Amino acid sequence: MNDLAELAPANVRAISPYIPGKPISETARELGLAEASILKMASNENPLGPSPKALAAIRTALDDLAYYPDGSGYELKKALHRHFGVAPESVVLGNGSNDVIELVARSFLTPADSVVYSRHAFLVYPLVVQAIGAKHIEVPARAYGSDLEAMARAVRADTKAVFLANPNNPTGTFNEWDAVEAFVKRLPANVLVVIDEAYGEYLPADKRSPSFGWIAKHPNVVVTRTLSKAYGLAGLRIGFAVADPGVAGIMNRVRQPFNVNHLALVAAVAALGDEAFIAKSREVNAAGLRQLAEGFARLGVEFIPSLGNFVSMRVGDAARVYAGLLAKGVIVRPIGAYGMPGHLRVTVGLPGQNARFLETLAAVIGKA
């Protein structure tokens, strides 16, 4: 055998690599630009940075790095209980929420199972399903959003799990929680419903998720959350799942014993306690969404109204517009892999960053 990649099973060899937002350092190297001149609006990171309380906690924890982290995450689970009322035995901590999403797949799926998700859904769902060799059921979207009616109808006897991001990335679309609960009630009790709330903190007060409260009555619900977005800790990698203790217990057996590092554990406890920072992040984001919407309207650029910290807009020749923005030091995200080859996704920034992005876009599309 010449090519050792052939050793991997066919389903693994068929995985399309996940292409993340282009890093600032790589862009600087390739374009010969100074890193400081580059604006990255490509990975839905928090433009305010991390909570200062999280940074202070990390500094004091540096001396402990020779020790393994607390594999049980005792203090963080206590903090999650304090903030969200979730029982520690219902929590699974992850190296980012991608880790807990993958844990659902590794813990419960076999190649005999199928998984339902929407077209334009977060790409990590098909990726983890493909890695197991389980079957994909991708359901057509409705106005770019998850069509819950069609998704419920798509569930088959071999369906083990449904993935739903709310709001979804990269579309920013949102399903009202009443409709989501009605959807959960319609599904067989032995189908796991993974509700991915990576952008939950950005929702306005009247749309905040009630899903932690559903788990006692709908034990097949698994909620995933992250501290990568509104909490500003994407680089540390920390997320969690909340599930029925039976489900969480299985996932905790499958996860690596030290999957969350010490600094992430310590920072997460501090960040959860910084409610003012979350309120500020939400406020900056809401203002940024308005600024971008006004800018797109001015430029005649069609966009999908978003409840996340990003917006996807239709720009026609997206590859050309992406390259044009990049050449001027503005990194956004092509989303052809999400079935949206004519769109680009931009992450909401600070007012000056949004303004620079809009001006650069205007120049690139010839509307300056």
Ligand SMILES: Cc1ncc(COP(=O)(O)O)c(C=O)c1O
């Ligand atoms: C919908 C959705 N879920 C989950 C994640 C994973 O985030 P992380 O692994 O950083 O927690 C992302 C990140 O972009 C996302 O957009």
